[in-house]
Amino acid sequence: MFDIVFWILAILIVAAALAVVFLRDVFRAALALILLFLLIAGIYVTLNADFLAVVQILVYVGAISILLLVGIMLTRDVHRGNPSGKFRIPAIIVGILLIVVLAFTIIDTNWMISSSPPLDNTAGAIGTTLFGEGGYLLPVEITAILMLTAVLGAIVLIREK
Amino acid sequence: MTVGLEHYLILSAILFAIGLYGVLAKRNAVIILMCIEIMLNAVNIALIAFSRYITPLALTGQIFAIFVMAVAAAEAAVGIAIIITIYRNRETINIDKFDLTKW
Numbered sequence: 001m002f003d004i005v006f007w008i009l010a011i012l013i014v015a016a017a018l019a020v021v022f023l024r025d026v027f028r029a030a031l032a033l034i035l036l037f038l039l040i041a042g043i044y045v046t047l048n049a050d051f052l053a054v055v056q057i058l059v060y061v062g063a064i065s066i067l068l069l070v071g072i073m074l075t076r077d078v079h080r081g082n083p084s085g086k087f088r089i090p091a092i093i094v095g096i097l098l099i100v101v102l103a104f105t106i107i108d109t110n111w112m113i114s115s116s117p118p119l120d121n122t123a124g125a126i127g128t129t130l131f132g133e134g135g136y137l138l139p140v141e142i143t144a145i146l147m148l149t150a151v152l153g154a155i156v157l158i159r160e161k
Numbered sequence: 162m163t164v165g166l167e168h169y170l171i172l173s174a175i176l177f178a179i180g181l182y183g184v185l186a187k188r189n190a191v192i193i194l195m196c197i198e199i200m201l202n203a204v205n206i207a208l209i210a211f212s213r214y215i216t217p218l219a220l221t222g223q224i225f226a227i228f229v230m231a232v233a234a235a236e237a238a239v240g241i242a243i244i245i246t247i248y249r250n251r252e253t254i255n256i257d258k259f260d261l262t263k264w
Contacts (some may be wrong), residue, residue, distance in 0.1 A: 001244065004166045017179040017199055026189060033195050040202050047169070047213040049223055052205075059230050064198060066239045071191050071241040075248040084186045091185035095178040102174035111166050111215065118217040129220055135226055143231045147190070150235035154242035161257050 006046055014037045026072055034065045048118040049128055169210035171198045190254040194237065201233045217220035 016039060019032035037060040042055035119125055130136050171250025176199060183196030205226045247261070248254050 003164045003248045021183040032203045047209050049209050067237050082213050083186045088186045091182045095182040106170045106222050113214050154238045157242040157246050
């Protein structure tokens with residue numbers, strides 16, 4: 001059952017990613033990207049990462065996709081569509097080489113798979129790891145500063161002179 | 162063969178390669194930003210798969226994935242702002258025409 005869910009999700013994810021890259025209409029490519037984000041949330045569920053699946057839907061499907069759609073609407077080049085540049089053939093070769101090298105490395109490596117079962121409910125454990133003793137409190141604070149800088153930077157960049 | 166760590170890692174590698182192809186080959190700046198998001202998601206899948214199969218109790222990979230998502234959100238906001246600003250000045254989002262710093 002679990003295997004079937006993984007294979008369906010994996011095939012749909014690859015198909016959606018290829019649709020993002022190869023569809024002519026930019027708007028349809030963005031819709032395929034939103035489908036891709038939703039399917040990746042499903043992959044997180046199969047990996048017992050329930051909190052991250054919810055965060056994926058909130059941040060990617062809810063926020064980033066809307067940002068990209070607004071970007072498409074404000075900069076629409078309808079007649080130009082989604083053409084490929086002059087690096088099309090080298091890019092395909094680089095991509096296939098990357099897949100081959102990574103696949104060989106992944107299959108050759110002897111992974112130390114842990115035998116202990118995964119946590120059932122990850123939200124509380126992630127909270128204590130992030131904010132607890134010896135955790136990641138400093139990176140969380142730095143992320144807050146990064147977010148503030150990004151918001152201010154976006155406002156300054158986009159403001160009418 | 163049951164689904165294990167290798168399957169997730171190879172899915173992540175395929176997704177990363179598709180995103181890399183898009184970044185290298187496409188001309189539309191918004192599409193390039195979307196392909197960067199695909200690559201970040203591929204990395205997240207790999208991180209969470211490592212977290213699930215190698216350190217299922219420490220959750221380090223999931224914490225890293227949360228930080229990757231935060232940085233991705235900031236990057237998307239600034240990237241779209243830059244693209245809209247350039248579109249205002251140049252009336253195009255074709256990156257072949259982005260030669261503002263070239264002289």
